[in-house]
Amino acid sequence: MANDSIKLAVLIDADNAQPSIAEPLLAEVAKYGTAHVKRAYGDWTSTHLKGWKEQLLKQSIQPIQQFGYTSGKNATDSAMIIDAMDLLYSGRFDGFCIVSSDSDFTRLAARIRESGLIVYGFGERKTPDPFVAACDKFVYTDILDPKPDEERPLKPRTAALLKQDTELVNLLRNAVDAASDDDGWAGLGGVGSIITKQRPNFDARSYGYNKLSELITATTLFDVERRSPGDGRPKVIYIRNKKTRKNEPSEQA
Template identity: 90%
Template sequence: MASEHVTKLAVLIDADNAQPTIAEPLLAEVAKYGTAHVKRAYGDWTSNHLKGWKEQLLTQSIQPIQQFGYTSGKNATDSAMIIDAMDLLYSGRFNGFCIVSSDSDFTRLAARIRESGLIVYGFGERKTPDPFVAACDKFIYTDILIAKPDEEQPLKPRTAAQLKQDSSLVNLLRNAVDAASDDDGWATLSGVGSIVTKQRPNFDARSYGYNKLSELITATTLFEMDRRSPGEGRPKVIYVRNKSKKATARD
């Protein structure tokens, strides 16, 4: 019996530019997209600046890659990470890369990997420059991944009224549904999600306080949702339609 296809990922972490607290939730997020066959963190491990990472390296089985800062003001870590990424790319053993950094220096690397037909997941802080975000197939902000039990949750679910006032969100969702829809205006949720991510790589329902795209779309109250069974024993497929299309479909 043929084995199920597994997406093989290389996870490359710019430890100089990422907090050690993200390690566990980061790898949990990566597991949603594939299997991390390589996990490497780059930095000068002789520096006290990275001492918080050392426990995470052991716990999460992340390989530390030592890179001394040869010259003041020059980031040798970035160069080492880019060289390794290209070596891994040319090995032909991976389906995608996870680049963990908020540094715009990795913009060209992400674009180059995508040119080779591989998927790129970016992870970084909100300060990440737009060019790097746009160069990735999908970009996840790390603050979404870090739980803060001792603080008030910063991302409470937005109400329907608040969501409707966000014209950028509403237009993004409506246009995606229209683009993925059939003649009756119905579109699969997966199709909608794919278009949304292509248009806005940093889109994440969790930024609006919802764990899933389906929950966010439902919360807007602007769309119809329908769960259909494609066949016996198969999971139901969620379909979405703009409510404004309902009257049109009846005409």
């Protein structure tokens, strides 16, 4: 659930991102906080950025002009990094959203995190691993698809396919174990937090599921309970590895 009090700065490398992602991107950003700054960087005199104009106006994104001074050098990256540092030193923000698939922003993400702020990265699947790892959370833009569920390219994987994904199974089981109490039950929030810390680019939508709880349930490897904390508050999801249940001593009659 988004916290409206969290102030975010959204910086978009327009030379390295498609205009079609603008609307779903900002919808995703809204899950994490409020975008108080929305800027897109590029050489707006260039014809290859003309598709951005409509989105800049529609989404109220401020275009920042940056001419390419020298062939082969990316002046846009430099301008974006300088602005990011200025915004960081202003002390007005709780986090940054860096939209690019360029590894040049790896050190920037690390530096922002060193100051205690959160960094959300957004980019294509080709994004180099160092930049992904430098972010607190990284979202691949291909899953930010505004189409209806039935038209989306990523269909839900079956339980059989999910179980065959050893890396996924180990990641989920280890996270549940790490967040569990003495009875083996773990709150979904704690599990999700551990997973993100281990793999910033993890997203249930990459497996065809909108939520982590749906993905975990689909594996059929875990017990899932929805418990009411009372006082009219929403139910909380708890998860337990089915292996834990099998290892429990049987109750005596």
